[in-house]
Amino acid sequence: MHLTHHARMRFIVQIAVLWAASLQTAWAMPEFARRYSLSCAACHSAFPRLNKFGEQFVANNMRLPNWKDGTVKTGDDLLALPAYPPLAVRAQAYVQARDGKSIDPVTGATDSATTDFQSPYLIKLLSSAPLSDNITYYFYAILAEKGANGEALVEDAWFRHGDIFGSGISMQLGQFQLSDLMFPRETRLPFQDFMAYRMAGITYDRGVLFDRDIGPFEFGLGLSNGNGITDNLNINSPGYRRPDKMFDNDNSKTVFGRIGTEIGPVSLGLFGASGKQRSIALGNAGLDSGTRNTNKHVVGLDLSGDFGGKTYWYAQYLWNRWDGFLDANPGRDYRWQGGFAGVDYLPDERWAFSLLYNYADAGDLANTDTIYEGIDMNSLSLTASYYFMRNVKAIAEVNVDFLKKTPQTGTYWTGHLTKENYVLFGFDAAF
Amino acid sequence: MRRSETGRRLTVSALLFGVLAVQHGAAADLTLRKLRIESEPPGAEVLLIGGKAGHTPLTVGERAIYPNDYPDKLAHLYGTVTLRRAGCETLVHRVTLDDIERGLKLKLDCAVADARGTPAPQAPAAETTISQAARTPPAIPGEALSQRRLRQLQVLQELLDEGLISAPDEQRIRRRLLDTPF
Secondary structure (H helix, E strand, O other): OOOOHHHHHHHHHHHHHHOOOOOOOOOOOHHHHHHHOOOHHHOEEEOOEEOHHHHHHHHOOOOOOOHHHHEOOOOOOOOOOEOOOOEEEEEEEEEEEEOOOEEOOOOOOEEOOOEEEEEEEEEEEEEEEEOOOOEEEEEEEEEOHHHOOOOEEEEEEEEEEOOHHHOOOEEEEEEEEHHHHOOOHHHOOOOOOOHHHHHHOOOEEEEEEEEEEEOOEEEEEEEEOOOOOOOOEEOOOOOOOOOOEEOOOOOOOEEEEEEEEEEOOEEEEEEEEEEEEEEEOOOHHHOOEEEEEEEEEEEEEEEEEEEOOOEEEEEEEEEEEEEOOEOOOOOOEEEEEEEEEEEEEOOOOOEEEEEEEEEEEOHHHOOOOOHHHHOOEEEEEEEEEEEEEOOEEEEEEEEEEOOOOOOOOOOOOOOOOOOOOEEEEEEEEEO | OOHHHHHHHHHHHHHHHHHHHHHHHOOHHHHOOEEEEEEEOOOOEEEEOOEEEEEOOEEEEHHHHOOOOOOHHHHHHOOEEEEEOOOOOOEEEEOOHHHHHHOEEEEOOHHHHHHHOOOOOOOOOOOOOHHHHHHOOOOOOOOOHHHHHHHHHHHHHHHHHOOOOOHHHHHHHHHHHHHOOO
């Protein structure tokens, strides 16, 4: 998704060429395929991985120039309603066998099941459309994530203006992942996640992002609440039954940004984030938040490239410093690091093979007798994806955990108490 | 779970997956989406973003139209089919889902080139689109602008009648033509 100014200009030329394409009814967002009468293959090398054109489409505010052709002809120039509800669905269902147990960190009470039908694993309802010459919206809600029936979770949900005050600066306001500035998790091929992003707490947050290309560089700078998407405060101080809520729980905002460029065939970027997070109270295995706001810093380096559109590679390194994070030792700064690297090989239109290596080292958080000892990972995931259709695939994945089990020490059951090998088989579809 | 159990499950899953994939793969080549390209007259050279693909009638894979990677300087050819034939106007067509489902049957305009006594261009000249061809047919010396506009509209109507462009395309191009000042 990293585009230089020149690349973006080239894309404008390119989509101008596609302007004349007729319109009917493409993506892990198949709605775009329908709207622009394009094959899924136009934007995806292998769903959901984007190809070059797909990345350029996203960078162009998720639209082609003829987007208005898909709107209701009301005769009102100030109204551009999509001609039909712009919806798409993504569904996943798996069967899994795995090492790993549910262990209560405080009591050590253990439950386990070595096999599981995770069907459905996830059902997503996605929607996106251009609403004006510069504004696009996008959101998706997950129904039954990881099989949790009765729950709906909104993850991405944002408005994006492609050209604020004619400055060439784009602004995205809403809920999104800070890590999307590097490698969007939703477009990865493996089932296994980019774990360092989750551990560093730079996935979903609410905020605003400004970005612009200048010469060969792309700049992104944003502010976010810095506490995820679940914490909130009820506004009750004015009196009884005031309905509003605050989503941040302190006055500090997280500042984050990325500078990217291309050097030959390699795209690289430098990411940084700095903000506050609640400390962790003493005891109870680190499960409880403390009362102090502590500083948190993340620095990342990302590299990626491809060979002829058949082999894609990517690598991410994250360095973290959580100042005074644990109330047990508030004067100490806790440093840890992690990252991942992967390769996707697409030999033909039916098959995709992926390798994903995840690594994390708890660093100063090791031996703290808290759940944060669990920032410890050394695993390799091997994935084979078989495409029945452009938008329907079967997945087989094996995750091999290279870490040794650690015995329980200290007061609590924390650390790498079990292996996390797994084997998984299932289906993934978008329509 | 003991390591041996994990291994067994792994093996069984891999085998199941392999069998499923191989069974489906037997029909894979038949079901992968392809684009059939025909022209009138036949024998036109087909150019895709990746270069020369052959001569009509020709069937190409969808990925040849939408390659995952391409040189930036060829970006304008993404998703297009270019036909060129000696004595005919070079024609560039944007591929839609309908085209892939139904196949492309394009009629080359050979009369214009013949009348002008000029051979078809041999250079890529891929910027010429159907809409552009209608908008800017070759100028005839001494022809008034109004006459030329009329001729452009006639060409557009012919393209529609021949089924080479869809009605919405025709309307859009017509609107653009009429909105363009003389």
